[in-house]
Amino acid sequence: MAFVNSIRSVVKLRKLEINRTKRLLRKAANVEDLRKLAKRRLPIGVFDYIDGGAEDEITLRKNVEAYRKVSFKPRVLRDMANIDTSTSLFGRKLAFPLVLAPTGFTRIANSEGELAVVKAATRAGIPFTLSTMATRSIEECASVAESDTRLWFQIYTWRDRSVVKNLVERADAAGFEAVCLTVDTAVLGRRERDVRRGFTLPPEVGLGTIIDGVKNPGWTWDFLTADPIRFANVEGLTSIDGSTAV
Numbered sequence: 186m187a188f189v190n191s192i193r194s195v196v197k198l199r200k201l202e203i204n205r206t207k208r209l210l211r212k213a214a215n216v217e218d219l220r221k222l223a224k225r226r227l228p229i230g231v232f233d234y235i236d237g238g239a240e241d242e243i244t245l246r247k248n249v250e251a252y253r254k255v256s257f258k259p260r261v262l263r264d265m266a267n268i269d270t271s272t273s274l275f276g277r278k279l280a281f282p283l284v285l286a287p288t289g290f291t292r293i294a295n296s297e298g299e300l301a302v303v304k305a306a307t308r309a310g311i312p313f314t315l316s317t318m319a320t321r322s323i324e325e326c327a328s329v330a331e332s333d334t335r336l337w338f339q340i341y342t343w344r345d346r347s348v349v350k351n352l353v354e355r356a357d358a359a360g361f362e363a364v365c366l367t368v369d370t371a372v373l374g375r376r377e378r379d380v381r382r383g384f385t386l387p388p389e390v391g392l393g394t395i396i397d398g399v400k401n402p403g404w405t406w407d408f409l410t411a412d413p414i415r416f417a418n419v420e421g422l423t424s425i426d427g428s429t430a431v
Contacts, residue, residue: 228397230384239374280310287316287339296411322417327359
C-alpha cells in the first residue's frame with residue numbers, strides 16, 4: 186500500500202480525451218506539427234492548395250527563411266514577474282502582435298471554415314481578416330463574433346466600384362473595424378502544385394479525387410455532409426477575380 190501511495194504522489198493519470206481532434210492537437214508542439222497533421226488528414230490536392238505558392242514558390246521559401254532568421258535575445262537577471270506580450274493597434278489592445286491574414290476557400294479544409302477562425306482569433310485576442318473570397322459571409326462571421334472580437338475585411342481594387350462599395354458598406358454595418366486593400370493581384374499566380382495535381386476550385390471529381398477521398402475518410406465525410414462550399418461574399422457576381430482588378 187505504501188508503494189502504491191508513493192506512485193500516486195509522483196504519477197498522475199492523464200484524463201482520457203474522447204475528442205479525436207483534441208487528442209491530435211495535444212501532441213502538436215509547434216506550427217510544423219500542425220502542418221504535418223494537416224498533411225495526414227487532407228487530400229494531397231487540398232493540402233497543396235493551402236500549403237503551396239505560385240510558380241517556383243521562391244517568395245514562399247524566402248518568407249519561411251526570413252522567419253527562421255528571427256531569434257530571441259537572451260536577457261538574464263531581469264524581473265520576470267510581469268510579462269506582457271500585448272501591444273496596441275488602431276487604439277485597441279492586441280494580446281499579441283499578430284494578425285490572422287485573409288485566406289480564400291477556407292471551408293475546403295473544414296466545414297466550419299472561417300467561423301472557426303473567428304472563434305480562435307477571439308480566444309487569442311488578435312484580429313481576424315476575412316477574405317472577399319471567403320466561404321463564410323461577412324454577416325455569418327459577425328454572427329459568431331463577441332464584443333471583444335476584432336474583425337478586419339480584405340478587398341480587391343475591382344474596376345466595378347459598385348461591388349467594392351457594397352462589400353465595404355456590408356463590412357462596416359457588420360462591425361468590421363478595418364479594411365485591407367489588396368493591390369498586387371492584377372494577374373493571378375500560376376500555382377504549379379495545383380497544375381500538377383489537376384486541382385481546381387471548385388474541385389472537379391475525377392479518379393484522383395475519388396482515390397484521395399478514400400484515403401482521407403474523415404475529410405471526405407465532413408465535405409459530403411456539410412452544406413455546399415461557395416464564395417459567400419460574392420455569390421451571383423460574374424468575373425470577380427484578379428483579372429478584374431486595376
